[in-house]
Amino acid sequence: KNVTAAYRRRLDAVFARRKEYVRASSGSCRFDFSPQLDKSFSRGFTHYFLQGRERGIASFDTPKSLGEEMGTMKEQRGNYLIVAGVKPFHNGDGVCYLDEQGRLQGFRINRVDGNKLYPAGEIPRIRPRTRLYRNFDQEFERILTRKSSERKIGIVWELWDTSFGFALSATDEDDNRVVLSFPYPREMARTPQEENLCTQLSRLGNTPFEVSDSLAGKASGVIIRFSGNWFLPASVIADWRRQVIDKLVVARRVTYRRELAVWKPTGHAFPATALTYLGNVMNDAARSFYLEHGLSSVAPAYEKQAVPDAVLMFCKHCLRYSMGWCPTHQKGHSLYREPYYLVGTDGKRFRLSFDCKNCQMKVYGDEGAFFNEELRMKNEE
Template sequence: MNYLELLSPARNLECGMAAIDHGADAVYIGAERFGARQAAGNPVGDIAELCKYAHTFGAKVYVTVNTIIYDDELKGTEELIWRLYDVGVDAILVQDMGILEMNLPPIDLHASTQTDNRTKEKVAWLAAHGFKRVVLARELSLTDIAGIHRDVPGVEIEAFVHGALCVSYSGQCYASQYCFGRSANRGECAQFCRLRFDLEDSAGQRIVAGKHLLSLKDMCRIDSIEQMADAGVTSFKIEGRLKDITYVKNVTAAYSRRLDGIVKRHPDKYCRASFGKCSYTFTPSLDKTFNRGFTDYFLKGRESSIISFDTPKSIGEYVGKVKEVHNNSFSIAGTASFANGDGLCFVNGKRELEGFRVNRADGNKIYPLKMPRGLCRGMEIYRNNDHAFEKLLARKSAERKIPLAMCLEATDDGFRLEVSVEGVMAVHDDVVLDKQEAKTPQRDNIVRQLTKLGNTPYECRDVKLLPVGFNYFIPSSVLAGMRRRVVDKLHDVPLVRKRQETERSCEDVRSVRLLCNDKYYNYNISNRLARNFYVREGKGGLPEAYEISMPKGALLMQCRHCIRFSLGRCVKYGGQKPEWRAPLFLRLPDGRRFRLEFDCMECKMNVYADD
């Protein structure tokens, strides 16, 4: 049986609990320090509470410890990991290999996508060094993923399925540090890739003016998750530790329902990794929460629609075209309904996103708070804030219950109540009681008393009475006491799926060399423990992390996204032969330039500092 895990982001305790309620099998959250989103840190006390809540459903909690670490932070990092282990955290996500040199508790290690996991050699090397799971680079295709799973079957594969995309391979981006002194590898990314650039050639000719040439659309792979599961993906990861609770609720629910559908079609092949069934007060819709338009990125090969040149902002859902424009209103041709407070937007004549708030909606006639000047007939309108949908999600919008099966059986000296959870775990309670034949049928009252589960996370799906013909009188107070005691026992027993571990290679760690097919790879060594680790790996003399050394003319980004391809000028893919003079440069409005290198053999684009 293959277990499918939906992994949702948690900005804080509230978001983490909401993710569990809406169908997540696991959540990932940042602690006070050392997570790759500095603005999403949480006290260990809150993480402890999240663990307790998640473990009720057999769901897991992973904590991001995936920044590079400086020498004066090594002790604090080790202490933090022990505190996380003590409160029940199931695994930590790691970037810095110095952590492997620490005195660690027996906690599972996951190799963060920040370790740039794009080859089978890298994944095998990480597995050989004790990593139970590897988070793959977002840029990999289904074929790449299947190949890694085939060649390294002993490691769990985690892959992103939804959310914002970094244009550079994760862990290999230094543009934010170079431009703003804010390191992406320290959780401080300033989103250099979302800025507006001119594209120039070496002669100073402007090829493109004022466009977001590095800003990718958001990932959405909801229609491909079964193929990803077949390729060997264990955990399906939603990006968004900076996103609000409505995003977490909506996106988690959408993907959870899709995974349930896969399990229902293939019950002998797949099973959810945690327990419980969710019911929702809303219909999930991915278009209704923050998105820049969607792409499945390189999952099925290179495609031209991964970039959003006009804007890095949320576009939302398409709702129709402008039919008529009046002095203080306009009408939309389409089937969508609107509400006061909706946020609408459109791309104006300057190819810029322009947004406005709906003051009043009368059917498809919209009265904006302020009439946008650039609005014209025929323009496409998008809704990037659905007021009614947001209001619905602001309330309790889901309930998760673990289905129980109960069996009440007569024993030699009384009765036994046994409760089982999906056939994988059972608890029981016995009472000594004289058996009295009932004068009237008792089944209805017994079922009513045993299934009063109230605000517990359980619901009873079936009650069986044994032996056949069971018709004993049992006081309601006795039945209620048995029910309370078995529920308490359920709370005390960890609810865990028993997974069949894939046999791992016993190959000596030293015989698995770190092979990297990318000649541009950087190891991000920022402390003495990491340096010692790589020396033992035969990688002595490696340079220090960019954040420490700051070399001139450095490689700042490595991208699968290629501007030449997106502009239709890649001859390899049938595009028009470029007329400009190489090399090309990106130029910011303040004049700073960045040289582009097109590595056509590897089908990649590199961005360099032009010091």
């Protein structure tokens, strides 16, 4: 909810100032909360390479979400912590921080009293001036658990009298229009009826519609065109309103144009004669497709058959640059001798190499995996 609401607001802001762009969907959205992206799981924010190369595109401290920065630790007294904060904490919030060894630690707040935090359970030992983050906002999560947003499609009502009764129409923002005629006796009312009729027709409840003033181009999205001050009971208007809305929903389904992508076979040849493991061909159907389009050889994917010295990733992101050791952009020098390796928790080692000419980092396949594959093939022989 939080992320999609943030995107919706950004898109609506674009549509408001750039009239050449239009929405792909009907209706407009309203939210009962202010979306805040730093309250959702993330490892921080970055422009990546959109604005050139920058160092802060990796989260070296922890793979978990720190959340929003709240302030710093001031001092500890008895069973509570005193914080110097820029945002207020709430009862039940989750707090995290990096300890002196750089490990992520955290605790839940039992009670908040001003800038005093009373942790639930054991009191953590946090050195002064440590940055504190909130990775669980109790009040914000409570808002998101209930209905907090809705999308409504704008419509305009028109009600007029006929020779045998009345007619009611509804036109939505996509120009779908439904008109129903209702035989009903015309009786003069003792008091003005227009305001009451507008109120009754605007009560659209749980339907996907709402009355839109902007569509009507007038002060009200309900247009009454009577030749007299006719009286219509609220129950009658409610019944007519329901019938027209039901027909409008059906009309929208009938006129809706679903975009379909139709695949058509082509005789165009593939722009190569051979495909290496980088083609990631894992099954027979994919292999047959490439052979039908002119390839003479198709190698299997790396996961299916290990390849010596295989490059698994070509990365614009460079660990040498992130560490300040890039000889091209930073004129820096590493404290460690190459080659470098990425080592997984399962012990797998992935060698790194740096292609400065093309400004990219390469990640090579697990050396142990290739050794094991060779051993397996020898055993089969």
